[in-house]
Amino acid sequence: MIVVDDVSKWFGDVVAVSDVSFRVGPGVTALLGPNGAGKSTMLRLLCGLTTPSQGTVRVLGADPHGDPALYRRVGLVPQQEAVFGSLSGRQFVRLAAHLQGLAQPDAAAVASLHVVELDPDDGRPMSTYSKGMRQRAKVAQALVHDPEVLMLDEPLEGLDPRQRLHLIELFRRLGSDGRCVVVSSHVLDEVERFGSRVLVMAQGRLAAEGDFHEIRALMDDRPNRLRVRTDHPRELAAALLGADSVVAVRLQDDALFVDTDDVGSFRRAVAPAAVRAGARLLELVPLDDDLESVFRYLVGRG
């Protein structure tokens, strides 16, 4: 349903997306990456909100930039919070239904608002809405014409846990019904819950793609660095060097910096090693367990 071939996008000297190719079919696909990875630019390219500097994008067989008729089949939840603040949620979604040419825009708006659990009879202007309510109104306007392709840029931001679960379930249902749902996120756990195919973007490049669990395993296999503080660093360093999971140990400022290719095995090995060395463990801190480092690793191995 979506075909991206050798796409690059640069703004002046800044390369936002670099030589990216992928295919997306029915179901939920998560576009995962840290802030600034190029996810939003990629979604804007998929929607035709901007044109590629190089390469081609096809959505349902058409160029999304040059073909407004395509938007009858596409819905977008943009990242920006701005909505028409003077309109109520119902007016906002009805406007979208009207511009989509639906026969009964008000009925469609009411149904769509019910789907995201917003009250259609709430006549307050959206400028008074909470962030979560605005976010749900944005989802409602994207769903109102029942699009075949739905793109959502960080759609769960600002939602409380119950609303998150509700929308995740909604997106999964749409995917199971054969819709193409592309969701961008920088939160690994959020993507895990979609149970979906994943496209990992980092520094404007496609760092990895595939089933979420394969990607997750790849992330867990990467080398990790931990800092260990102890009252006998030299003795513990000698004991740790015998462990299978330890790649390297460095002593610096009375702390040990341990590189390991298996964090789980290392955690199990460190306490026995400390006993053997007669050392007391004071601290064990993973140094690169954040998502940014995971993405850096994936980019490095590409």
Next chain:
Amino acid sequence: MGALYRLFLRTQATRGRLIGLLLLGALAVVLGYAVGASPSADPVDDGTILMVSYGLALFVPVATLVFASAVLGEPNEDGTLVYLWLKPIARWRIVAAALAATLTVTLPVVVIPMVAAAAATGAGAPLVRGTLAATVLATIAYTGVFTWLGLRVKRALVWGLAYILVWEGFVARAGANPSRLAIRANARSLLVRMSGGPTRLISVSKPTAIAIPIAAAVLGVVLTIRRLIRQDVA
């Protein structure tokens, strides 16, 4: 297109803008009364000069700038344009709705005080008719130009004021040929020709005075549609 038109009307006609511009309009009427009440050798000349120097030089372009630059410029800057752009509607329809809404708001705001001010000078029906024609013509022309400007640049209000002061102000006084390029000079010529005011304020013929502002409006509309089709949307 009706839904878009109503949306643009709603987002454009904010209370702050309307109050500010109604005060500027009220000032035009007060000045008209002042001219009418003062002993004058030639009320037509004095009335015409007031309509030209305050009305066409300041009030009409500024009022039009405020509304026209905002109609597409604000949604473009705050990111709400995406909700209109990503719909299966021709781009010219979006622009047409924006222009219609702008003229709906701007014309009453400028025409009523300008005509009232012209009437208050006591210069008679020719000045009122000339003011009406010149104001409508200039408003249409500025609407086309400033709608495009709003979409083209950030801080369009500042750029628009610079255009009014520098381009319109300088070019309108820079001799017969250059002044044809200024909307103000054309509108001024039309007003003076119709009112019978001081002939030194006339710089172009009547057909030119009508054709150039219309051409400017059409050019502005074409550029706005082209821009909306080609530009990146935030």
